[in-house]
Amino acid sequence: MRTLLTLFCLLCSIGAWANQLEGIRIWPSPDNTRIVLDMQARPRFDHFMLNNPHRLVVDLEQTQNRVNFAAIKNSSELVTRIRDSKPSRAGSYRLVFELKAPVRPVVFPLAPAGEYGHRLVIDLPYQDQSRKPAPAVRKLAPAGLRELVVAIDAGHGGEDPGAIGPKKNREKHVTLAISRRLADLINKEPGMRAVLTRTGDYYVNLNKRSEIARKARADLLLSIHADSVANQGPRGASVWLLSSNRANREMAGWLEKQERQSELLGGVGEVISQTDGNPYLTRTFLDLSMDKSRADSYAISEHILAEMGKVVRLHKRKPEHASLAVLKSPDIPSLLIEAGFISNPHEEQLLLTASHQQKIAQALLNGIKSYYRQNPPNGTMMAASAAPGSAIRHTVKNGESLSVIARRYGVSVSRIKGHNDLSSDVVRVGQVLNIPGS
Known part of the structure; x- marks a missing residue:
């Protein structure tokens, strides 16, 4: 009899608490703070805002809490406290998020995927744009010239871990580490500047990654990733660019968004904005822009593969084509770099080491420089340096030698000495040096 009574109480308890709140994760970014509630089952919920002070209230139906609020990692400046x-x-459970400022929350459930179960996602967009980080300080360029801008996209991030290696290392951390190293190398190059999408x-939304590159007036977009397959055998790096099928589909999408076409770079946007919506002219200009972007992407990928092949194993020695959203921009040459297979135990360990990450970053920089020295965009410092008989001015910094300066600009020490009458x-x-064209 006692056993039946215990079973009855247990069933009643299960009925009363049909769900469990198992975890709370907070992901602050420059544009918003994302809060993720890990749930045992699909949540039934309601939410509303309160003011003075600002609070977001979330009611979870038939839910029991298993989260220790004190153990939650919170680096968001917007969310000051979490309580019940x-x-x-x-039968319901009420969560309260105390906030520094008013927000318009976006709340939605997510079904189980990968390592995650049921989730309730809360996006809190920043109303005060001053929360966004200040743009990176640009290096001074000679009058009338600009820097070559490279947008670097670290794949995945936050709630999206990307591929997970045999030792449970996550792709998102590897891609960010390599991206940061590449950005540091680029920013040390005269006439070049890096912009990180995260x-x-x-x-960061896949479409927004291209938008970040476009707003920075990027000449090139590189998206850094680490490959993964079910079989642990494959190894090596590869370079991917947009397939023609995807290019055609994206062209149609751009035609449907006429109001955004004026944002295109390279002069195409201005021309399109002056066509008065003529679909035939618009299609022609977009076709030309996309064709040039894809041709440049292929050429750049060959230079990058040549340099990467000197320091890492290559899985594919020729550029590959794929239908990938981050490569879709019709006006910016875009490449996806697979730095190696995180699913391979040996490469997983390599991808975590600083020396291997630096090798990859240096090879990417060398490939970029190799291409753009031969094909410098008009109006850039690199174009001025490459022009016959031209020169740019360089002020010697602490720790720099003549050989270091010569390597940076791709010219010989003897040419710099001759150009500056150095004995x-x-x-x-x-000291100010005139750097001759390479």
Whole structure:
């Protein structure tokens, strides 16, 4: 009899608490803070805002809490405290998020995927745009010239871990580490500047990655990833660009969004904006822009593969084509770099090491420089340096030698000495040198 009574109480308890709140994760980014509630089952919920002070209230029906609020990692400046409160209905659980500012939350459930089960996602977009980080300080360029801008996209991030290796290492961390190293190398190059689509562990919408590159007026977009397959055998790096089928589909999408076509770079956007919506002219200009972008992407990928093949194993020695959203921009040459197979135990360990990450970053930089020295965009410092008889001015910095300066600009020490009437290899800090065209 006692056993039956215990079973009855257990069934009643299960009926009363049909769901469990098992975890709370917070992902701050420059545009919003994302809160993810890990649930045992699909959540039934309601939410509303309160003011003075600002609070977001989330009611979870028939839910029991298993989360220790004190153990939640929270680096968001927007969310100041998480607590519970008395619910309006019996059997439900009320969460309260105390906030620094008013928001318009976007709340939606997510079905199980990968390592995650049921989730309730809360996006809190920043209303105050001053929360966004200040743009990176640009290096001074000679009058009338601009820097070559490379947008670097660290794949995945935040709630999206990407591929997971045999030792449970996540692709999103590897891609960000390599991206940061590449950005540092690029920013040390005279006449070049890097822009990161994400600077921390948060997710950026795939379409927005291209938009970030476009707003930065990028000449090139590189998306860094780490490959993965079910079989642990495959190894090596590869480079991917947009397939023609995807290009055609994206062309149609751009035609449907006429108001955004003026944002295209390279002069195409201005021309399109002056066609008065003529679909035939618009299609022609977009076709030309996409064709040039894909041709440039292929040429750049060959230079990058040649350099990567010197320092890492290649899985594919020729550029591959795929239908990938991050490569869709019709106006910016875009490449996806698979740095190696994180699903391979040996490469998983390599991808985690600083020396291997630096090798990959250096090879990518060398490939970019190799291509753009031969094909410098008009109006850039690199184009001025490459022009016959031209020169750019370089101020010697602490720790720089004549050989270091010569390598950076791709010219010989003897040419710099001859161009500046130097009798020795010794240079002093603050000395201004005229760098001849390479």
